[in-house]
Amino acid sequence: MYGYELVEAIDTRTDGILAMGQSTLYPLLYNLEAKGFVISRWNEEGARPRKYYRLTPAGRKRLAADSLQWRAVTQAMGSLGVVSACA
DSSP: HHHHHHOOOOOOOOTTOOOOOOHHHHHHHHHHHHSEEEEEEEEOOOOSSSEEEEEEEEHHHHHHHHHHHHHHHHHHHHHHHHHHHEE
């Protein structure tokens, strides 16, 4: 996807919870690219040139590891919510 597509997809898929502007997204993408987690390519077909991004194998591996960690955190936070509701 290109930047604007990513902004819209993140907003839609998270029901606006992770909504961000392009000015927030692009520094994140540049950082991920510098670390080798995403690669980009320019597509100059169409009305205007667009820079498309995709995960690298290292990015997919990092995403999988981070997803497991987030699931553990959300499960732990959910457990705290149950405890406080019972108190």
